Amino acid sequence: MKIGIFTVLYDDKPLDDVLKYIAKLGYEAVELGAWKGSHHLNIEEIVKGGATKYKKSIQKHGLTISALSNHLEGQLVLGPHDVSTDDWCKGTPEEKIRYGTERMKLTAQAAAALDVQVVCGFVGSPYWGAWYIFPPAYEKVYEEGFKQLGERWGEILDAFASQGVKFAHEVHPQEHAYNVETAENAVKALDGRKESGFNFDPSHLLWQSIDPVVFIKRFGDRIYHMHAKDSELVKENLASSGCIPTGSWRRPDRGFRFRVPGWGDVPWRRVMTALLEVGYDYVMSYEHEDPVMSREDGCEKCIQFLKPLIIKKPLEKVWW
């Protein structure tokens, strides 16, 4: 198991500086943002022969790329197709879908060119708020979302298959698969095809009261990538703000917020144990979305916390 980092937190700094900094801290892999506008990766350049330069640059620092990530453009595939996604593609729903689809295919091509096996991202959701079944018509509406998921992502996954690249959906609010049950539905909607798996991120399950270990044991070998991120049900605020607050991430009175690993409520030793049990032995990619502490604090504290928790090997046999 390696500890990597999702470099988007330093998208305002040159990639090479970022690589140097994080390699020195002990990180061994990077996850790179593949959406248009990412300052760390231009997938159009990559597929036009620019991969070698990138690979060298990464190798120079003794790092590997754990995944390309394209959460933003993946979201366009199922939506929402309202104003909230205009920053990423302004247009009609059809245009947004088409654009998102093409960009995801391109991301797979770029991954292949970079010898990266996994693309992380979001599948999107036509209307996520419909998960709460009221008005009653939403029960059918939500179910139909899975059909669209099967169709639109089926097409994209064909492209992934032809590139030998896997797609790892991040189970997350605003996505049609946002908990264990809907993740199972998504797997079914895609006929269980092996290109489709998950980017496991415990921070999104915890505030739902879902035990992340249950997720790991349920999906086992479909976990293709993971985010090392924690989240906190903020004890002094929970009884008044609850676990699903809205508004700015920095509000000091929110009942829930993301945290650097070790600073929230994720049971990391149980998570590490379960990952070992299901045989996940790839990369834990640190994602900084802690609304309290600085990026440098996060980068230092994350690796300091997680490194001693890595288990190298399972037990060989029982002798007692």
Place this chain on the structure above:
Amino acid sequence: MKIGIFTVLYDDKPLDDVLKYIAKLGYEAVELGAWKGSHHLNIEEIVKGGATKYKKSIQKHGLTISALSNHLEGQLVLGPHDVSTDDWCKGTPEEKIRYGTERMKLTAQAAAALDVQVVCGFVGSPYWGAWYIFPPAYEKVYEEGFKQLGERWGEILDAFASQGVKFAHEVHPQEHAYNVETAENAVKALDGRKESGFNFDPSHLLWQSIDPVVFIKRFGDRIYHMHAKDSELVKENLASSGCIPTGSWRRPDRGFRFRVPGWGDVPWRRVMTALLEVGYDYVMSYEHEDPVMSREDGCEKCIQFLKPLIIKKPLEKVWW
């Protein structure tokens, strides 16, 4: 404090039969559904002089009307204006808004005609799923919903004011005010006008990890009505299904479901105490949405459970 009942659970039976049945069980008040299609109340008839007949019918059974309720048509005011509300009004968003607005005004008129001081309902929400602030643009989107709330409901509340009737919004998912914080925002958006208050229902707060007592103490004299409903974080399912499951209300593996009072996790003695402390002395209106037990079981168990918990009076003075 009286124990009443929201008669919608028996909308398939004649009102008079229902009144007879529930009066015999000890209920003392009814809350009547005012939307078009309700079999227990036709507000158009009422405002055309039909109130007396209703009043007599209610009085005959020794009952009072605690509130008219129009959750469905209230929802149309802010939305969603998609297919989910077509059963209540098929049309363009503008048509839905206009229709919802008129129906709510009519409901206030009907309430006045029936000498009922409170109308319960939902304010609606343009896109409730936007509460989760991703994509980032949703922060602004959600905030703007409060402006619409102020404008559209401001107009409706003028009509309420002229009738001397109060509106009690039920804090609930799919509504723009769904927790303590957004309820405070809604109060502000309506300039704190006194026609606007709440229909307190602890079942919607509990699964959010919000302490219902905090709600009561925060809003005190703005609680104009309440629903006696319980909810359960289903222990054997919670770790896998979580507190925000989707799909059919009857799924046996849901992590959360509504229950008859006393069968869920609402701390009723603390709730009764807090209601006494803030001076709420009106009606607890039983709403049956328990996906497990029958309506008869619910009607009998609810009153059997709540009756002994009613506190008649606050303490006169401390002598110790």
Place this chain on the structure above:
Amino acid sequence: MKIGIFTVLYDDKPLDDVLKYIAKLGYEAVELGAWKGSHHLNIEEIVKGGATKYKKSIQKHGLTISALSNHLEGQLVLGPHDVSTDDWCKGTPEEKIRYGTERMKLTAQAAAALDVQVVCGFVGSPYWGAWYIFPPAYEKVYEEGFKQLGERWGEILDAFASQGVKFAHEVHPQEHAYNVETAENAVKALDGRKESGFNFDPSHLLWQSIDPVVFIKRFGDRIYHMHAKDSELVKENLASSGCIPTGSWRRPDRGFRFRVPGWGDVPWRRVMTALLEVGYDYVMSYEHEDPVMSREDGCEKCIQFLKPLIIKKPLEKVWW
């Protein structure tokens, strides 16, 4: 659902007196001890034509027989075949097995004669202590017990099948099937045959930290009978005595003890809900093994506690 009682607690009193007493308290069914020496039932007499007298006696009090119970002689089938079972049958292991087997068959005959569909009991265990896998050889030893279970009880169940009677094993320490997992193994060992099911008793699961609701949902329609019994992890003693204390049931410093329903830690409302969900609609048979309070206290308190918790019917449909 009826509330019944296992009359063994008053085995020192004439059955007719007991029936009169408990019928007056509101109990509607009885479970009768069928082992040799039971003062309330002589199965040898029954199968020789004595059933009618019994049936009349029961009917006279407006009662039904929920089950015959033969825990003691069932235990002989798998053992232990040491001194501990000499009170029930003194002899070699083979003699004990033969005797236990014959008595269980006779019990099924008696049940049929009395028009009773269920016999409750214990399957026994060759060496229950072997559940803790040390010495290591015990892993195989425990597994082999299930083979014996399949063979010996297979033979007995053939006799049950021919009588149209079902056997309900009580999952309990000292029995080869003592928790959820071993109960599943027992079902498998008997090829899932329908004569074999369970006498659900939450008191034996609770101190193991097993959620009784999980048992109910796992076995559903194999629950043929149930005991209404509670158990208590005694808070003031638990940290020093633990959940598996030995010695006299009356020791005041035990960390665990049985209790009258409502006086222990069984989550009864959740249990009642789950029984409704799986469709169990037969009898809750009260078993008094509370080492603290008298039999009369128990009989009165049990029915007073459980009666209001009975749910008559499931919900017809969802309308909200």
Place this chain on the structure above:
Amino acid sequence: MKIGIFTVLYDDKPLDDVLKYIAKLGYEAVELGAWKGSHHLNIEEIVKGGATKYKKSIQKHGLTISALSNHLEGQLVLGPHDVSTDDWCKGTPEEKIRYGTERMKLTAQAAAALDVQVVCGFVGSPYWGAWYIFPPAYEKVYEEGFKQLGERWGEILDAFASQGVKFAHEVHPQEHAYNVETAENAVKALDGRKESGFNFDPSHLLWQSIDPVVFIKRFGDRIYHMHAKDSELVKENLASSGCIPTGSWRRPDRGFRFRVPGWGDVPWRRVMTALLEVGYDYVMSYEHEDPVMSREDGCEKCIQFLKPLIIKKPLEKVWW
């Protein structure tokens, strides 16, 4: 076990009216305030031959006297001898001590005259705040308080002994014996003499995080009387106000307050069980100090809650 009531809550009403009211509610015993100024008992009259009239009055309502209580004048024995006790006796410390001592002796005489075996009360404390050992000199100061306790109460208990009456100290803040440990010290300071025991009141132990059952099991046959009172760590306030708030008992933001039995955190079933185990079979005397609900609410709710929890007899023997 009987349920009684401490009539001080209705000291503003004639005793006979109170007796009539509470007897009708089902109470079977009364505890009467014996301090000067009590409107329900004048101990000077009693010892001068007035006992018969009182006894008849009590008997007329089918009641007994469980205890005389003289908390106020008992407090004077050890203090505090500052302004706080001026309402009960204005004078020098020596005068307060002498007066308190005489009044307690007189209370014992009155109890004997009324055939009452128990006097409840407080022992007082020279400076209770000294329990927190800072400044360091307070360790010795607090210890010395036990010497005074031994001396002053030793003298009083001689008078009790000569009357055949027992003294039941209520373990309570502001008393030198306020928790399990200091109660043990008090027993030692009085050489374990049998006139000295306790008026068990779980409400004072609970907010200290002491398990009331531990108290019962520790002191067993020294529990001569008990108060049925509950207390609540007020969940919505605890994290900010804590368990030892000061100021008015009616402050709605206190972290702790007294409650009517069943409305606080006392584990009543465990308490009833432990009382049975140690053989306490006298009176549970309801004391109303709930700062929220009215006296009538309290009187009705207390007996409604406690009556079904009374266990009549211990188990005769184990047969299973």
Place this chain on the structure above:
Amino acid sequence: MKIGIFTVLYDDKPLDDVLKYIAKLGYEAVELGAWKGSHHLNIEEIVKGGATKYKKSIQKHGLTISALSNHLEGQLVLGPHDVSTDDWCKGTPEEKIRYGTERMKLTAQAAAALDVQVVCGFVGSPYWGAWYIFPPAYEKVYEEGFKQLGERWGEILDAFASQGVKFAHEVHPQEHAYNVETAENAVKALDGRKESGFNFDPSHLLWQSIDPVVFIKRFGDRIYHMHAKDSELVKENLASSGCIPTGSWRRPDRGFRFRVPGWGDVPWRRVMTALLEVGYDYVMSYEHEDPVMSREDGCEKCIQFLKPLIIKKPLEKVWW
């Protein structure tokens, strides 16, 4: 944020040796005891020109002085004026008050001379035990204590103001401000003047069930200094000894005791986060009062535990 140490634990060793030892362990600041008899600081000498020597001595070890502390003489200002404070000043209450007042003013002068901005201490309390409102007269008595606080400390704070030094009261039992609510009252009693703030020490709040984070968020910029100290509700003793035990700090059966940071129940990560949120960026001063482990163990374990928990900077902005 720096980690410092309150040197009183080594008052039996020369200051220079102590400075050397703790600097080597990584401590960066010291808090020095200013009371008469402190072997580490003689404030009379300081104000007579002795400051330079001290400052050099501190600087030599690369340290700073975070605060002067004068808990003992501050206590004299409000009391108790009984035997417990005779070790610090033997005399009449008036003499004690006068002496305490002068010593506190002198401490402020000494702080100014040493360029130290903060003096920590206790405000005292005339009769702390009066917080429990019984006898009822104590409600008024406790309130009046705040008036005395305003008067006596107002005078002292004038002297602080003229020296440009702030006073940080430690919220603590035996002090008139001992919890969140009384701390608020103290702020009011001093008209909110800015010289008056707090020495935040979570160990005194925890056993009261107060969340230290609530204190931090409530007082924010009035936290002028803090003690790094932990406390433990001793699980094996709590149910019998409770959270407010008296007697020797070393009793092994106490329900509560102080501990070295990381060895008690203080939620340090939440505390560090809240300190960052309110902008506290000064010194965490380690105070050793662990009755179990040695001073050396404490000094080593404290810094080893706290150092990795220091957060350097808040997050710059949200980008996700």
Place this chain on the structure above:
Amino acid sequence: MKIGIFTVLYDDKPLDDVLKYIAKLGYEAVELGAWKGSHHLNIEEIVKGGATKYKKSIQKHGLTISALSNHLEGQLVLGPHDVSTDDWCKGTPEEKIRYGTERMKLTAQAAAALDVQVVCGFVGSPYWGAWYIFPPAYEKVYEEGFKQLGERWGEILDAFASQGVKFAHEVHPQEHAYNVETAENAVKALDGRKESGFNFDPSHLLWQSIDPVVFIKRFGDRIYHMHAKDSELVKENLASSGCIPTGSWRRPDRGFRFRVPGWGDVPWRRVMTALLEVGYDYVMSYEHEDPVMSREDGCEKCIQFLKPLIIKKPLEKVWW
């Protein structure tokens, strides 16, 4: 306090290699398996003069021997004498007893020859499953086991006494003394003789809900040795599998399993504190029985976790 290791985990590797490896990791002591077949110790050789070679080999690595351990042959003394112990001694019960007894005496001799003061082991149990008192005859059966314990181990302890060696029984399921209460019975059965004490291992108490600190405080100076082992009530499995699952130690769905220290539920800081309080200052011997992680992971993680938790000395005196 030293951290040692029980070398049985590497019984498949030459002792010298093991010593080298663990010394390098920082371990300071070893516990060696003394049963026949142990590859790390041949006690027959030792008592015939082979001790010096061993001692030198240990010293060469800077290590000491904390104890010889002979759990397997100790088990033979009380049993079980069935097939489960045939691997250690095939024979009649009498032969097993005789063999076990002789081997334990020999182990004591070997310990003396090696200057080792402690032998760890199991006392065995004739039929451990009898702890659950059903059939009722088991109450007497279990009690009689203590008589056998007194007799058979009395004889062995005579041999220990003559060698100046102590025996430390490991409180463990399958042993007649398996919890606090039965450990007390065992002490009594051996007349409290000082050769008999315990090998404290918290992992066996935890799943019984026994607080390991209670064990430490109860037995204090009878703790002659300890195992550093953790255990985990596996949260995602507990409600279905319970705390006493049977079957393979590696089953991923077990409700309980052993773990490396720091990876289970043992409250280590409380354990370390209690050990200091009772004056245990010998060796914590790491035993690897974690069914998940490799031996190397365990060896590294254990010392990394425990080293910083060692407290060197108790506090000298209280000064505050």
